[in-house]
Amino acid sequence: MPRPTLELADIFRAVTPEACFQHDGPAWRQANAGHVSLSQLKVMSAIEACRTEALGGHVAGCAKCGHHHIACNSCKNRHCPKCQGPAARDWMAARAEDLLAVEYFHAVFTLPAEIAQIAF
Numbered sequence: 001m002p003r004p005t006l007e008l009a010d011i012f013r014a015v016t017p018e019a020c021f022q023h024d025g026p027a028w029r030q031a032n033a034g035h036v037s038l039s040q041l042k043v044m045s046a047i048e049a050c051r052t053e054a055l056g057g058h059v060a061g062c063a064k065c066g067h068h069h070i071a072c073n074s075c076k077n078r079h080c081p082k083c084q085g086p087a088a089r090d091w092m093a094a095r096a097e098d099l100l101a102v103e104y105f106h107a108v109f110t111l112p113a114e115i116a117q118i119a120f
Contacts (some may be wrong), residue, residue: 001039002011006080008041008081009047009048009050009082011025012025012044012048013025013048013094014048020103025044025048029041029044031049035052039069043077043079046075046077046079046080047077047080047081047082049075050074050075050077050080050082050083051072051075052082053070053072055072055073055074055075056070056072056073057070057071057072058073059071100108
């Protein structure tokens with residue numbers, strides 16, 4: 001799967017209004033102070049820092065050719081699309097295998113009170 005050109009973290013980190021639909025990250029946080037909870041701000045910060053130098057990293061190396069690759073650590077936040085995206089896609093694929101190969105319709109309706117107890 002190709003890497004997207006714009007990620008959620010890019011929007012949270014944006015410093016110019018043009019980059020983020022007329023709202024840059026720090027100014028948006030200041031403008032919405034009191035309307036965004038501390039836990040929401042923590043999620044935003046975790047997504048911004050995910051797979052960057054801010055969270056540290058490790059060096060992976062090949063013993064045969066000597067090639068080294070620096071990999072940044074992920075935030076492992078349950079709301080992060082980079083960390084939880086593959087798991088969500090795997091879950092969806094597993095659920096798709098459980099479905100029957102037929103058209104599916106979902107209908108919701110309310111029964112009159114006199115019949116509802118019998119149906120329950």
